[in-house]
Amino acid sequence: MRIYLDNCCFNRPYDNQSQIRIHLETEAKLHIQELIKKQELDLVVSYMLEYENSKNRSLAKKQAIMDFIVQNEAYYVGENRIKEAEKIAVSIMQTGVKEKDAIHVACAILAECKYFITTDDRLLKYKNDKVTLIAPCEFIRILEGENG
Numbered sequence: 001m002r003i004y005l006d007n008c009c010f011n012r013p014y015d016n017q018s019q020i021r022i023h024l025e026t027e028a029k030l031h032i033q034e035l036i037k038k039q040e041l042d043l044v045v046s047y048m049l050e051y052e053n054s055k056n057r058s059l060a061k062k063q064a065i066m067d068f069i070v071q072n073e074a075y076y077v078g079e080n081r082i083k084e085a086e087k088i089a090v091s092i093m094q095t096g097v098k099e100k101d102a103i104h105v106a107c108a109i110l111a112e113c114k115y116f117i118t119t120d121d122r123l124l125k126y127k128n129d130k131v132t133l134i135a136p137c138e139f140i141r142i143l144e145g146e147n148g
Contacts (some may be wrong), residue, residue: 002075004044004108005032006101007052007117007135010065014058025119028136032117033068034141042074046107047082073146077107084110097126105131115139 013026035041050068056062071129077085088106093099101123107129116133120139124133134142 044111045073045076
């Protein structure tokens, strides 16, 4: 199953873990990463994810995320698909989604992902019939329901 994790999801383990929600999302995200490493899930990566990660102020965080991406990507939506992604993103932005987020979602659609995993509450409100936007904990609940 192809999945797309956006930049905020990749950065969740680096957030302040004192709030239970953040801690639980971190644990869910780390579990998802383990499933990706075991090749039980196919990680989709895009030029937008690489771009946003390149802007990370912390060199250690940026490098750790990039290392994981490089070692585990199953499918890549590259800059050769910018025009396609931007075309899809235009209609997504009309619903109030910010441009970078819309491009992330568009890349997930182009890669035919089943799930787009994010911790961004505003983005989670966006609904699409081509990809399901979902929080990490909810994704784990669904996954365990399918396998349980």
